[in-house]
Amino acid sequence: MLKVWSTTLDPTEGDIHRKKKKRKPVEDGALRTPLLTLGGHTQAITGCTWQDNSQIVTVSQDMSVKFWDTQLMTCTKTISIATALQCLDWSDKSRLVATGASDKYVRLFDPRGASGALVHLTLVGHQLWVADVAWSPENQHELITGSYDGTVLLWDTRNPRSFVHKISSHEDKVLSVAWQPGRIASGGADSKVHLSTFK
Numbered sequence: 001m002l003k004v005w006s007t008t009l010d011p012t013e014g015d016i017h018r019k020k021k022k023r024k025p026v027e028d029g030a031l032r033t034p035l036l037t038l039g040g041h042t043q044a045i046t047g048c049t050w051q052d053n054s055q056i057v058t059v060s061q062d063m064s065v066k067f068w069d070t071q072l073m074t075c076t077k078t079i080s081i082a083t084a085l086q087c088l089d090w091s092d093k094s095r096l097v098a099t100g101a102s103d104k105y106v107r108l109f110d111p112r113g114a115s116g117a118l119v120h121l122t123l124v125g126h127q128l129w130v131a132d133v134a135w136s137p138e139n140q141h142e143l144i145t146g147s148y149d150g151t152v153l154l155w156d157t158r159n160p161r162s163f164v165h166k167i168s169s170h171e172d173k174v175l176s177v178a179w180q181p182g183r184i185a186s187g188g189a190d191s192k193v194h195l196s197t198f199k
Contacts, residue, residue, distance in 0.1 A: 002038040004065075040068075043061040046056050046059055046061055058088075062084075064085070065081075065109060075112060083102055085099050086099075087130065090135070093135070093140035095110065095112065096109065098145075101129070101130055102129045104124075104130060105124060106122070106130055107120075121147070123143075123164045126147040131174060133146075144177050144179065150170045151174065152174055163191060172188050
């Protein structure tokens, strides 16, 4: 299930699907209910991200990418592939969804039009599961990926045949990657966070 929650103290603020009623303020530790619950995946959802204020993209171990419209309260598109998906990221610049999978491949999808049903590009370079993907906030062609093989790879989607740079600073699986201007951070199963720069 995909659940959408409010982060405001007023549980009715921003909820367009219910009539607003006067309510008592939510006390610290009080039980909250989601604004919206959407069903569609048949196995665990392993990643979700906002495309804009009302659109969400999810990936799942049920081997699908789903696009959701929270205004219409429905799934607007489903892309099925032949492997369990572990992570995703959406790029505002390239308008592509990047996914990482248990078959060690990174796939890019273009959700616009009918071509969204097909893989836009496949990046091959990791030896084990891809645990995390992150688009550059500054460059629409740059993407970093982290894998159970202990490496972080930098990609330029204009030259997809090979990664641009490889970092092997972790002693175990890489579980998370993130961009910061001029450098990237990676967290791993070795209980370490590494800050790296690509030269």
